[in-house]
Amino acid sequence: MEKIKAWAKNLKRQVFILYFAYKDERAPWYAKAFTACVVVYAFSPIDLILDFIPILGYLDDVIIVPLGIMFALKMIPKNVMSDCKVKAEEMMKNGKPKNWIVGSLIVLIWSLIILCLIVKAYQLFN
Known part of the structure; x- marks a missing residue:
């Protein structure tokens, strides 16, 4: 360990x-x-x-x-x-430093990627 x-x-x-x-x-x-x-x-x-x-x-x-x-x-x-x-x-x-701006940016980018995937899946199945 x-x-x-x-x-x-x-x-x-x-x-x-x-x-x-x-x-x-x-x-x-x-x-x-x-x-x-x-x-x-x-x-x-x-x-x-x-x-x-x-x-x-x-x-x-x-x-x-x-x-x-x-x-x-x-x-x-x-x-x-x-x-x-x-x-x-x-x-x-x-x-370690806490950089809330960068952290927020990371979460925003991943959220946009997930949103795009959801929209594409919705379009594909409808």
Whole structure:
């Protein structure tokens, strides 16, 4: 169980590193775009594969998110990474920030996606 907790804490630290890397001006645009997608998905309360589906529900949490983090970390220059690691460690000691605007934006985007799917399904069956 301790191994799993350490793995989860490391994963959380890496997401915070990506969060800071996205905000860094020295990171290339393509890395920022991919990193933004990974961070938003990691922090999003809604998953592509719903968690209540047996086994497959946790597939994104165990495989998709870590793979996305791994690829995003490889896209970011080493000097940017080292600065972002320091910032992430500081933030983890002080507690994560609460950004209600970004959180609201994530919920709004997912709500619009679900609404579009409902409208399309309604049109399809009527």
